[in-house]
Amino acid sequence: MRALAASLGALALLTLPFWLANPYHQHVVIMAGIFTILALSLNLLLGYTGQLSLGHAGFFGIGAYTAALLALSWEWPFWLTLPSAALTAGLAGLGIGRLALKVRGAYFVLVTISFAGVISLVSINWMELTNGPLGLPGVPPAELPWLSLRTKRAYYYLVLLGAALTYLVCQRVVRSRLGRAFLALRENEALAESVGVDPTRTLVAAAVLSAAMAGLAGGLYAHYTRFVSPEVFLFSYTVTMVIMVVAGGKGTLAGPVVGAVLFTALPEALREAMAWQWQMLAYGVLLVLLVFFLPRGIVPALRIHRVRAPALPAPSFLGEVSEGASTAPSERKMLTITDLSVAFGGVAALAGVSFAVRPGTITSLIGPNGAGKTTAFNAITGYLRPRRGRVSWGDVALTGRRPCEVARRGIVRTFQKTSVFPALTVRDNVLVGLHLRGRAGVLPILLARRAVREEEARLAAEAESIMAGVGLGHRRHETASALPYGEQRLVELAVALAAQPRLLLLDEPGAGMTGGEKERLIELIRRLRDGGMTVLLVEHDMRLVMGISDTVIVLNHGRVIAEGPPAAIQAHPDVIRAYLGAAARA
């Protein structure tokens, strides 16, 4: 059924110019193709990484000007100007991405607007290069050595090819390790970093790909209209792209295509009926209405939910643990913390803390609320820059490294507040956890190399065994945010275990669990240690802590007040005074 619809659609697209005799209609279809490329390009950033660029007209314009200038001044042939347009815009994307992606959200929006604004002013004022507001007329038509693409009909096929290629690139990227990293950063940047996703590199890759696609659209536009002026930078182009993506459904592959076709055809159809001011007014109102009534867009709203096989009965929770999690004894290293100090404003959260975590042991960090336990986790794993002190892993210094670099060394932490990738399925959550277990780069992904496909199959199999291991196999296709609390904690654990840590830092893993669940958690942590993993635990449940720890370290007011085996700690007078005293009486 799907295949039939797809082949009918392809046939319709391929024969379309023969149905449309009117050159004006052919023009509309070509513009729809160019906007499809633009919408797909914006969607890669907005839909998948969650970063809204309002500077996309800038990349489009850079592409258009590059193609026009190369063709006019240097008389480059069309088959060179078009890739150059994409390349130049991609380079601009690299520059802007590296600068702008230091900031997120609203600030990213503002930097991208400013970038497009500056580029537009340059195009108006740099008379020698761009001919200023008059623009560049007489861009040569598209000609290949053996084929002329002068006619609208021929150009339609060129644009169709461009749009199809762009779609294919988007499809390959979003279904790859890279695309999962985009989504992970959109959903929960801190968690993504904890399993080794490098936010800067990943987002810059998205910016470069997205900008290059917009540049390709610009090049196609320049050779089609054969005239380029500063109008290509018009903000209304960017707004049109945003509306296409939001209306069609951001974060879906088909959404931008549907949005682009709809919002190129609709205004043209309404052209006779209303002046363009009315159309723009309608656009604005429509955008507001969409947010209120169809916030996820047309495509997700139309998507028919496939009926799934009834859920299997839940297997025993925390059943088996993946064998992959074991660590060879030769790789065991000691975590050493020396004189670690962190201050928030004038308050010292950690005041010269030193301790060591012996390999292959379970060490617990306890202390009253505000003692600095989570702060210690944050400083060890790179989420906080300590004011003073050292963290080392074996003989490697971790201090000053970013969380994703710490994760690359095999040190993975969980978070006190339940932290999953809410909109992703359980399986995709675990696959993000496996990020560092794959190595496919951008180029092999785009070329769909066999190594990439084999890696995907291997990661999928590992994900299955991890889900089965923590007892989430029957939930694999459910969205993480839809799971009950206890199972979300399991997802969290599965994500961390997927990263195959050598040192696992668990921040209150037992919080909110029932007695039976905690028993199994203890069982699991023991088994991880016996497999060779080192575990550092922050936990409030004393029965749990005293039951499994090899060593207990007690923090109070940012200092270590005691350290030793559980029995010694329970008897330690300072500890009883600071902490256990209250708990023992309760």
Add this chain to the structure above:
Amino acid sequence: MDAFLQHLVNGLVLGGTYALLGIGLTLIFGLMNLVNFAHGELYTLGAYATFAAVALGGWNFFVAVAAAIVVGAVAGALCERVLLAPLRDESIDTTMLVMIGLWIALQNAELLGWGGVAKSIPHPFPTAPLTLGPVGIAPLRVFVVLTALALIGLSWLLIQKTRLGTAMRATFQDRETAALMGVKIGRIHTATFAFGSALAAAAGALLGPIFLAYPSMGDLASLKAFSVVILGGLGNLAGATLGGVLLGIAEELGAGYVSSGYRDAVGFVIIILVLLFRPSGLFARSQRIG
């Protein structure tokens, strides 16, 4: 040197109104966590309201400016109640999209209502400039800068000295705690948005007579307001005031000594540089909100 002083004075006049725009936006941005792309449209509204009252209604100019401010406040309150209140728990991206939609809709409504031709707003001031040594300044500009300063002073009093201002500062610092202490967050949001919109409309009513009123005048105003907010730091009233004056002067100097074609690039470059190198604003040390 004389030319430099002249640029400085012109920059101060511009800067005063930029500060008004910036203060309004920084409150809305900081307190409501809302990227208000429609801010410039309230500025446009202020200019057109003044034009309508003076040129069509035959009102006194000063009454018209005051009326424009009131119109801005009412329009702002209405926007907040209708569009933003239902979306209070939505993400910042969602509300930003709504404000982009509102921006496009309002601008094109203005285009349809008033036409694309720029309107000049009549004012009662003599056109001959007052000369102070080497510097000449039109009496209208003196009025603009004094009114802007007075409004900035009033805003400061409102934020620092009134019950509403205290509640606003509390909400900015910690919304949940403020709500627990009995602050009605919904009302604070409405008041903040109305107040910020009134200031934007005031800036439009003041700059409209100096330049012209036209439908797309708000685009640049929005960008300038954002530059000011970023320059001054989020939710920082003193920072926005200083940032506005700095931007006005920087633009005048840039236009005078570099190229008038790149005048509006100054704001863009400021946004880019400050966000990249001092993301908390140039005046991050000063007290936030006031």
